[in-house]
Amino acid sequence: MKINTKQLLTLLLALTLSFGVCASETASLQEADIDLTNHLSLQRGAKHFVTYCLGCHSVKYIRYLRIALDLNIDQKKVLKDIAPEGANIYDQMHSAMNKHDAEKWFGVQPPDLSLIARSRGADWLYSYLKGFYVDKSKPLGVNNTIFEDVGMPNVLWQLQGQQKPVYKKVDGKQVIEKLVIEEPGTLTPQEYDAMVNDLVNFLVYVGEPVQQERQRLGKYVIFFLIMFFALAYLLKKEYWRDVH
16 A cells, blocks of 8 residues: 555654654653642633633543533533533533544644543643743744644643743753743743643543542452451461361
């Protein structure tokens, strides 16, 4: 089967977006403050995702109803404050962009982010969303310290502002030492950090909505196994007491 150049480039871009193969894997990561018991943070993160991410990316393995139940929010409040206009409480969180338009505009459909936090980790996501900087040599005008040659625009630039890199020499090579704000955004750095943390917190929750329940039940399971082991050991001693 022959593959033309356009198909090959599309395949490579798809692999890059899906698996994040990049030269910045060794970049240091900033630590995200993940707290799945903080329902207010998760609510804000869900709203941020719908506002800034759902236009391109889906999280199709969760429904608005599940968010309402898990976060103890009234269903009408979820539809009013979180879900996009016209959404149903039973809807999955699908992107508004269809596959045909995505492939036309980007060459490949942006990946679903349901499991991105489990795949990449919270610290990676947090650092990635804070790592965009201006790079005029790139088609989209931006690059990323965590994901070099990133194929995604900085959709949060109005909030964060425009960052520029400060370089230093390491073994004769120019490497990025830090990023500094060149043009301020609508949020202060502290406000932007909190906003990104809420968004990452939500993506961690989406990756495993039952995590809190699993951890709660896990304590009882371990206790049961310990008790069962003790009873099994005593039973074994009773059975083998007269065996010489």
